[in-house]
Amino acid sequence: MTDPAQAAAKAPGIIIQPDAARYFEAAASGVLMIKQCHACGQAHFYPRQACPFCSSQDTAWIESSGSGTVYTYTVLRKGHPGPSIPVFIALDEGPTLLARMVGAEPEDVRIGMRVKACFPPLGPNGAPLLAFAPDPNPDQTARQDAMRS
Numbered sequence: 739m740t741d742p743a744q745a746a747a748k749a750p751g752i753i754i755q756p757d758a759a760r761y762f763e764a765a766a767s768g769v770l771m772i773k774q775c776h777a778c779g780q781a782h783f784y785p786r787q788a789c790p791f792c793s794s795q796d797t798a799w800i801e802s803s804g805s806g807t808v809y810t811y812t813v814l815r816k817g818h819p820g821p822s823i824p825v826f827i828a829l830d831e832g833p834t835l836l837a838r839m840v841g842a843e844p845e846d847v848r849i850g851m852r853v854k855a856c857f858p859p860l861g862p863n864g865a866p867l868l869a870f871a872p873d874p875n876p877d878q879t880a881r882q883d884a885m886r887s
């Protein structure tokens with residue numbers, strides 16, 4: 739069986755910069771890592787050296803809950819083996835990001851739908867690729883998040 743992190747490292751088109759190694763290591767275990775700024779407290783994604791809100795370089799990796807909401811989406815029906823659903827997700831921690839919806843038919847996706855991050859082997863050479871699937875327990879996840887804050 740191929741190690742997903744090794745697959746990512748060897749995949750054409752994926753160049754793992756030292757700053758992003760932590761992201762790919764976690765992705766191989768199904769965990770979404772994002773960065774948080776110690777100066778202003780804001781979380782951000784994609785990872786970068788300086789905070790996009792205050793330019794501080796005092797940032798650190800944090801484990802995202804992987805929970806979020808569909809901000810918007812579209813359905814691509816040409817040029818793919820089946821319909822593909824790019825989604826723009828608002829993570830509960832604040833960052834917004836573009837990914838792919840999996841585990842849902844186009845007619846089931848809705849703006850405002852609760853989703854969970856996952857890493858199916860859809861990248862080059864079977865590398866783990868960030869995607870989102872419908873949250874199987876959206877009410878329970880919302881309660882846990884409310885208790886956490």
Ligand SMILES: [Zn+2]
Pocket residue numbers: 775776777778779780789790791792793794
């Ligand atoms: Zn900041």
